[in-house]
Amino acid sequence: EAGVAQSPRYKIIEKRQSVAFWCNPISGHATLYWYQQILGQGPKLLIQFQNNGVVDDSQLPKDRFSAERLKGVDSTLKIQPAKLEDSAVYLCASSLDRMGIQYFGAGTRLSVL
Amino acid sequence: GQQLNQSPQSMFIQEGEDVSMNCTSSSIFNTWLWYKQDPGEGPVLLIALYKAGELTSNGRLTAQFGITRKDSFLNISASIPSDVGIYFCAGQLGGGSNYKLTFGKGTLLTVNP
Numbered sequence: 001e002a003g004v005a006q007s008p009r010y011k012i013i014e015k016r017q018s019v020a021f022w023c024n025p026i027s028g029h030a031t032l033y034w035y036q037q038i039l040g041q042g043p044k045l046l047i048q049f050q051n052n053g054v055v056d057d058s059q060l061p062k063d064r065f066s067a068e069r070l071k072g073v074d075s076t077l078k079i080q081p082a083k084l085e086d087s088a089v090y091l092c093a094s095s096l097d098r099m100g101i102q103y104f105g106a107g108t109r110l111s112v113l
Numbered sequence: 114g115q116q117l118n119q120s121p122q123s124m125f126i127q128e129g130e131d132v133s134m135n136c137t138s139s140s141i142f143n144t145w146l147w148y149k150q151d152p153g154e155g156p157v158l159l160i161a162l163y164k165a166g167e168l169t170s171n172g173r174l175t176a177q178f179g180i181t182r183k184d185s186f187l188n189i190s191a192s193i194p195s196d197v198g199i200y201f202c203a204g205q206l207g208g209g210s211n212y213k214l215t216f217g218k219g220t221l222l223t224v225n226p
Binding site for chain 1: 117119146148153154155156157158161201203207212213214216217218219
């Protein structure tokens with residue numbers, strides 16, 4: 001069974017630039033999550049989708065972050081414009097349903113200079 | 114919001130030694146999870162605990178769900194070099210739409226061969 005796929009693996013940008021991350025969840029998983037993991041910290045949930053609807057985006061900085069999952073499968077997370085403090089690993093996870101075990105991708109490491 | 118206190122922050126042990134780490138919370142959880150994260154990878158689930166008082170083993174790993182539902186511990190017996198990594202506890206409250214995970218800050222384990 002293929003795992004959660006994320007791309008790119010690494011991204012370096014300058015502040016005020018835009019960046020987008022892509023996630024393909026495990027086949028058949030209805031729930032998809034985006035987490036931000038700052039160095040030395042545990043992952044922090046940014047947004048949770050159930051199929052193509054948003055379940056929880058209470059911790060998403062909506063002035064600069066956006067995410068979509070238009071067809072209920074792949075998802076993209078965008079930052080526009082990026083700030084220095086956005087430097088982190090962005091992890092995507094998926095689960096069969098909202099109560100299911102979450103499986104994580106390898107993440108995208110973002111460096112904002 | 115909910116916060117998890119994970120300790121110790123880091124451990125440096127000799128191969129063959131046993132290891133213990135724990136997590137405490139100011140509020141209750143209905144599920145406790147333990148993940149391991151290798152460098153450059155996403156967290157991988159080690160053990161899931163669903164009932165207060167539950168003691169579960171997975172090979173050399175043993176974890177317990179505290180009776181108060183506010184704590185959990187993870188033990189690793191007879192450590193080996195591949196146990197190196199960051200171990201995260203995560204709590205899940207559950208119910209309604211609140212199935213999101215709250216992560217601790219992690220315990221960095223180094224095993225000296």
